[in-house]
Structures are given as structure tokens and as C-alpha cells.
Amino acid sequence: MSRPAGAGWSPRVLAIVGAGALVSVAATVWLGLWVTPPDRTQGNLVRLVYLHPPVAWVSLYLAFGLAALSSLLYLWKRTRSLFWDRLAAASVEVGVVFTALTLATGTLWGRPTWGVWWTWDARLTSTALLLVLFLGYLALRRVPADPEVRAKRCAVAALVAFVDVPIVHFSVVWWQTLHQGATVLNANLSPTIHGSMAWTLLLGFVAMTLLFVWMVALRYRIEVLSDRVGEEALEVTLAERWAEDDSPPPADAPSVPVPSGRPT
């Protein structure tokens, strides 16, 4: 069966990626909560490491990185296509969910470790700012406009918001923060986690990456469908209006000058 252009992945590929995400998330939860040992310093709290950094990885690097890259490719005239705009939109929405989760899991880790739910630490503040900036992007997408105009203004907004991503990444290096430094992506690229804990963390990254890919593919399809439904509904409405205009007016209708020609 042929599928319309821009429909995204085939349902079979989507199902395989979704199943892979489900299995790997379940395995991460099982290993993280029941198999890996407690940490010498943090005790059982370390189990949040299998959740919080993978979620942050998706939001910070994958989702907003993909959104920035897609926006750049849209703005570049040689590669300009609504495909990139839709991909950026899909990626940002998924990224906003993951950023909110990064803050939620971070605050649940911060309370027993630091003694506070929230502090205006550089890492926390810049991450919260990132969430606000990309919520602004999603709000901008809802402003009614021609698809090309909307795509261009949203691409610029995504690139402006993306400036905060390196600030979030380097915040623990540039400023004195309560938040610890990078466990994996540190300056020496030598992870400070080993054994079953390292493998479980790696599996957590794979699981969240697969989940992100599945969600973006699904969200992209929604973007394509809503554009199609919007355009076709508009065409049907316009056709009905024109048909009404062409029909003779009722006998008691007031005499109102009718503009010649149809809107283009």
C-alpha cells in the first residue's frame, strides 16, 4: 500500500522502535531499582542517576539540538523545506516534556541531598530558563500565520533559544554550583561511574534515546496530519462559501455590493 509523502516512518518501523524503547525502559527501571548496588556516599539516592541524566541528555542535546539543526536547515535556502520546520516543532514539544521531567527528577534528588527543593543555582536556573524559552517557541507556533512565515519566525526563535544550551552544559564549569559536574561528558571524557552502575546508566541513555526517536516520529506525523486537515478543511469551507455566493440571493436580502472575483 502506498503512503502519502511526508507521512513519516512506516507503522512497522515505528512499532519496532516503540517496542525497543519499552523493553529498554523496563530493563533500566529493573536494573536501577533492584539490581545495582547502593552508592557509598549517596546510598539508595544514587538510583536516580539512571533516570535524571538520561532524561536531561534527551532534552538538552537530542531534542533541542535536533530542533536547532532543523531550524538552521530550514533557514538555509538550499535545504528549505517544511519537513525541517515540522521536525523542529516535533522535537521541541518532546524536548519540553523531557526538560520538565529533568527539573522534576532533579528537584526530587536535590531535596534529600542539598536540603532544598529549589535553589537559584546556575545549572538549575539556566535549565528553567531553557524550559521557558522553548515554551515560548511552542506559543509562537500557535500564532496564526502563513505556514512559511510561521516556519521562518519559529526557526529564528529556536536558534535564539538554543543559545541557552551551551550555557546549561558549561554552567557547572563556569560558576560555583551546588550541582555536581558531568559524570560522563566531563572535560577528560572519563566517566566517574563503573561496573553495573555504568552499564545501567548506559542502558538508561539508550532507552531514553529510543523513546525520544519514537515520540518525535509520532509527533511529526501529527504535525503533517494537522497541516493537511487544516488546509483541506479551509478548502472545503472556501468552496462552500463560493457556492453560496454563486447561488441567487433570497428575495428579501438587502442590496449589498458584492466584490467581484474570488479571494486568492
Add this chain to the structure above:
Amino acid sequence: MKYVDAGYVVALSVLFSYSVSLVVRRRRLERTAGRVDRDAR
């Protein structure tokens, strides 16, 4: 463990709810697109 449990419950619940919402939105739009296609013809 209560903070760890809460972290996992919050994360998994949000991810599950968002996934379900995506599937529902896609199905609804596919139905609407089919209906609009028929109306357009």
C-alpha cells in the same frame, strides 16, 4: 527510598501519559483527515 520512588513514578507516569496522548492525537487526526478527504471528493 521515598524520593527515588517518587522520581521514578513521576517520570514514568509523565512519559506514559504523553505517549498515550500522542497515539490518541494521531488516531483522531487520521480519522478527521479521512473524513475531510471524503467531504472534499
